Amino acid sequence: MSETHTATILLTKEDPAPVKLRNMEFSSPYLLVCDHAGRKIPQSLGDMGVPASDWNRHIAWDIGIAEVARHISDFLKAPLVEQAYSRLVIDCNRKPGHRGSIPEVSDGTIIPANKGLSAEERHAREEGIFWPYHQAIEYEADIRGTIILIALHSFTPVYQQQERPWHLGVLHNRNPVFALEFIKQVEQLSDGPWIVGSNEPYILTDENDYTIPRHAEASARPYLELEIRQDLIDAPEGQRLWAARIAEVIEKTRTALSQEPSK
Template identity: 30%
Template sequence: MAAKVLAPIIENEASTGRLVLVCEHASNAFPAPWGDLGLTAEQRRAHIAWDPGALAVARGLARRLDAVLIHAPATRLIYDLNRAPDMLGAMPARSEIHDIPGNAAISATERLARTEALYLPWANGLHNLIARRIALGLAPVLVTIHSFTPIYHGRPRSVEFGVIHDADATLAVAIHDAARRLTRLNAELNAPYSAADDVTHTLRVQATPYGLPNAMLEIRNDLIADDAAADQMAATLAPVINMGLTEIQKQAKAS
């Protein structure tokens, strides 16, 4: 029997723009053979399972900025696509204040099966998307779209829009500057967490080795709680990202 493969979903692949949007935590689907991992319906709707609103924002951005978009086919609790296969967070036994029964004891065989089903098709699919665009001279720019919970371990978070970078801060700094100029969002660099928390796996694997400009965007999920709010956020952030892209192009020309 062929191994189960849950492929990433790609939208607007024909775009020839620079921007590649990535949404690793787009989905709270719990497909077979894993199923609900022993979680309640409420837990499966919560931020531990996905980034609520992130896909709707990403789609609104893709439409406004003519970007290609790649997003996850399943919950991050089966495999967190922004984690390497040996990271504890790839198949977490606990997330925030919730135990994940189906992840309590994962054998090496099960770790491999989930890696084969989700991580490899995802990583190869995104890599192919990027490498093809590099070959065509489209000079891709990678931006990942996430959302975060307003209250974590009981503590409220005041940041509304976080811009996180890994080794190359250029684009993140430009987007953060643009957000402060163009919006009233409480925008912060490297908040509510940073690369030191091992949240930048996608940037490290897919952008840094090719020298591509990259950033990870985090939106507080109470601001994008329904599709209308998410689309409004996309309308707010599209000119922010555009200004960031213009700024790094200006810097590249000057250097």
């Protein structure tokens, strides 16, 4: 019994909490979430057998997005829920059990610590990191009533030798009203042109996403899932600049939708 029990403990008091909160004291029409903000590793997993150079790659986290999310949170005075741990430990935008949830390989890199996990080891990742994060989002969304959920991510400028031209990608599936208005507002900006992809470089699906389907689409809550190209936000200046631009468009989008005559 004691062996089984020990194997299920992932985080100790030496490890940081999985959920990071910011600006929670503000009452805001928005709730910001950042699934891939962090790249912490539980001490019990060491370096997971992954070389140090790979911990700087996009496979470990969404480069630049934590800083952008914090700036947007400060500009809008909106609460932000961030995941502290690397998506190589467990991906918080994949349903538990999905093949990408605890990836054995990520963009060509083998993740030795994720090979052949027992059910208990998977369960420990879910209980220690995945569920506390999603419970925090659910709690904050519920107590705040009518909010717009904003999920922030970043993407690599080149993938499989293909250049990705978009500055921003807006992902949407069910109930795309806020997303489509956001795209319209970007296209109307005078300091453009920004290239904004609609469902680029990814599409939003129940299969490959978790956060928006679970916390927004399931309850018909308005949402924006935004992807930002990493080379624009890999340094402090760009992080602040793009956060300011995005915060402004988010506000314009909300204003435009609130002024539409109801049908």
